[in-house]
Amino acid sequence: MRLLLLNPNTTEAVTALMRESAAAVAAPGTEILTATASRGVPYIATRAEAQIGGAIALEMLAEAPRIDAAILAAFGDPGLLGARELFDFPVIGLAEAAMLSACLLGGRFGIVTFAQALVPWYRECVAMHGLEARCAAIxxxxxxxxxxxxxxxxxxxxxxxxAEATVREDGADVLIFAGAPLSGLGPRVRERVPVPVVDQVAAAVKLAEAVVALRPRKATAGTLRRPAPKPSRGLPEALAARIAHTD
Structure with a gap:
């Protein structure tokens, strides 16, 4: 199984951090490939940056080698729904994977991150996935x-x-340390947090492995079917070919 860990940010050191977290939980026979954006911002923190990062992620996915699934490795899942619409392989969002895994471990999860600028975007990500009722606090x-x-x-x-305050004051049953730069923190501090901690990358890798094992077909109906072919102008060759169905 070949999983692509795609970082739509430009910080190589964060990609390496996520790769380490992924390798620690990957099943035998799972190969972790990585890709880091060559342009954009060091870390996505705003709605505008998320739009930019989502477009870059689509370009990177169009240029990917043969893979069984991709992990969109930015908490907030920029470009996730567009990627699922456009590509035939499963695409797993870092935030969605972490939150769905947390829902298996408790009633409500809390999200803790490292910068206030991320909070509005993360709140909208929770809403995008329909999980507002399960989110105790960000x-x-x-x-x-x-x-x-x-x-x-x-x-x-x-x-x-x-994290302790999120449990004590907001009633979180499960905790997520959110944001790619916090990958691997949860396993290291799990004994210091009084509730289960979900590592975002570990959750994404294990869910990607599970989804690939289900051998899902690409939708030919519904909201995530591949769009009809369309010409484009000025897009990278691989993405233009995907949109035009000439790939």
Whole structure:
């Protein structure tokens, strides 16, 4: 099984962090491929950046080698529904995978992240997946951080304290440390948090493996069927070919 871990941000160190988390849980025989955006922003934090990142993700998926499934590795799932519409292989969103896994472990989940700017986008992501009733709260740290790739180490104690407050004050039954730079933090601090912690990358890898094993066919009806062929102008060759059905 070949899974593509696609980072629509430009920070290679964060991709490496996610690859480490993925390799730790991948089943024997699962190959983890990675791709990092060559243009865009270091990390997506706003609605505008999510739109940009989603378009870049579609370009990257069109250029992907043969894979069985892709993981859209940005919490907030930019471009996810468009990717499911356009491509034949399953596409798993980091946020959706984490939240659905959390729903198997408790009534309501809490989301803790490292920057306040992410909160409105994450809230809209929860709504996009129809999980508002299952989300106890979304909390984020205030202040700046020195390094994106090192933010989880730099802010570990504050993130754990915020997680504890989400459990104590908001009634979260399960906790998600959200945002690609926080991949791997959950397993490391799980004994310091009084409820189950879901690692976003681990959840996405295991759900991707499960979905591939189901051998789903591409929809030919409904809202996620492949759109009718259409010409385009100025798009990368592989994406233009996909849209035109000449791939």
């Amino acid at each position: 909390r984020a740290l205030d202040g700046r951080f020195a390094s994106l790739a090192e933010v989880q180490a730099e802010k570990e104690d504050q993130l754990v304290a915020l």
